[in-house]
Amino acid sequence: xxxxxxxxxxxxxxxxxxxxxxxxxxxxxxxxxxxxxxxxxxxxxxxxxxxx
Amino acid sequence: xxxxxxxxxxxxxxxxxxxxxxxxxxxxxxxxxxxxxxxxxxxxxxxxxxxxxxxxxxxxxxxxxxxxxxxxxxxxxxxxxxxxxxxxxxxxxxxxxxxxxxxxxxxxxxxxxxxxxxxxxxxxxxxxxxxxxxxxxxxxxxxxxxxxxxxxxxxxxxxxxxxxxxxxxxxxxxxxxxxxxxxxxxxxxxxxxxxxxxxxxxxxxxxxxxxxxxxxxxxxxxxxxxxxx
Numbered sequence: 001x002x003x004x005x006x007x008x009x010x011x012x013x014x015x016x017x018x019x020x021x022x023x024x025x026x027x028x029x030x031x032x033x034x035x036x037x038x039x040x041x042x043x044x045x046x047x048x049x050x051x052x
Numbered sequence: 053x054x055x056x057x058x059x060x061x062x063x064x065x066x067x068x069x070x071x072x073x074x075x076x077x078x079x080x081x082x083x084x085x086x087x088x089x090x091x092x093x094x095x096x097x098x099x100x101x102x103x104x105x106x107x108x109x110x111x112x113x114x115x116x117x118x119x120x121x122x123x124x125x126x127x128x129x130x131x132x133x134x135x136x137x138x139x140x141x142x143x144x145x146x147x148x149x150x151x152x153x154x155x156x157x158x159x160x161x162x163x164x165x166x167x168x169x170x171x172x173x174x175x176x177x178x179x180x181x182x183x184x185x186x187x188x189x190x191x192x193x194x195x196x197x198x199x200x201x202x203x204x205x206x207x208x209x210x211x212x213x214x215x216x217x218x219x220x221x222x223x224x225x226x227x228x229x230x231x232x233x234x235x236x237x238x239x240x241x242x243x244x245x246x247x248x249x250x251x252x253x254x255x256x257x258x259x260x261x262x263x264x265x266x267x268x269x270x271x272x273x274x275x276x277x278x279x280x281x
Contacts, residue, residue: 037113041121044109045128048085 054131055152057084058122060115061139065093071141072104078145081152085125086139089118095139113223120221127211127218135208142174143206147246151208154244161213161239164199164231165206165246173247183267187228190271194278195235200243202228213239222273225266229273236278 057075061068068086075084085105088096090112099106107121119136126134133152137143147165155163167173168184176184187202205227209217213234222229234241 036111037117040109040111040113041117041124044107044121045125048105048107048125 053081053133053152053156054129055082055133055135055148056122056126056129056131057082057135057137057145057148058119058126059084059086059137059139060089060118060122061086061091061095061099062089062112062115062118063091063093063095064139065091065095065098067141068095068098068104068139069102071137071139071143072099072102074141074145075137075148079148082135082145082148083131084137085122087118087122089113089115116221116223116226119226120217123209123214123218123221126214131214132211133208134214136205138205142248142250144173144247144249147206147244148208151244151246154242155208155210158242159240160242161210162231162234162241163208164201164204164241164243165208165248166199166201166204166243167246167248168200169243169245172245174250179263183263186267187270187274190274191228191232191235194274195232197235197241199231199241202231206246206248222277225270225273228270229277232274232277 057079059068059071059075064071072084072086075082083105085107086095086099088099088106088108090109096106096108107125109118109121113121122136123134133155135148135151137145137148143165151163151165154160167176168181184201184203188198188200191202192198207227216234216237216239217230222233231241
């Protein structure tokens with residue numbers, strides 16, 4: 001019985017860590033995406049030599 | 053007053069020339085700039101060959117990123133009024149001068165060209181109209197303001213809104229979300245009746261399967277925008 005409780009707790013902790021890592025990676029992707037967007041826009045604006 | 057039409061274009065090689073000529077002929081007071089969102093067809097090449105001013109994004113940022121690039125450009129070059137004018141040929145440049153006058157006279161922050169005030173011209177499919185009505189209801193519920201065509205891409209803004217959008221603009225399917233943000237922040241938003249046409253060519257970014265995702269995603273975004281602000 002005690003052994004089962006121990007493994008249950010381990011499972012809960014591991015699930016928590018995995019969810020935490022998942023959330024962290026999403027946040028990381030979000031930040032990276034924002035940086036890519038920012039850089040793309042600036043590069044594109046620098047390139048333009050407007051003429052009408 | 054310096055005015056500019058921002059033309060977001062993704063794979064619009066069939067219609068971009070006609071769209072720009074429409075502005076040149078029917079909205080002579082407006083400058084224009086094409087935002088090529090890393091098209092995989094010859095949109096950029098055609099624009100360059102024809103001498104159209106084109107901002108070419110090195111990566112595909114989606115409609116939100118493309119339009120925001122246009123606002124950044126407009127702010128940087130001192131424009132007073134900017135209008136989003138889709139590159140697929142659906143919008144009619146003959147309405148732009150009237151919209152600019154209305155925006156100025158009524159000191160509005162955003163003026164949306166609506167297909168559903170006078171219900172003339174191209175009205176979209178039944179399912180899309182149903183979706184649009186749903187967003188009208190949702191936005192009215194959250195902000196108290198009735199916007200009959202919250203998905204309309206034909207929207208004119210003043211300098212204040214341009215600066216606001218240059219700093220922050222929603223990413224995917226940004227129209228209903230951006231209207232909600234403005235209304236919640238106390239910007240003056242109104243609509244004016246316009247007529248639209250069926251797209252000249254290319255493909256809509258919202259296919260049938262995507263439309264389900266669109267409804268869910270935009271609903272969440274609109275609710276989040278309403279409560280975040």
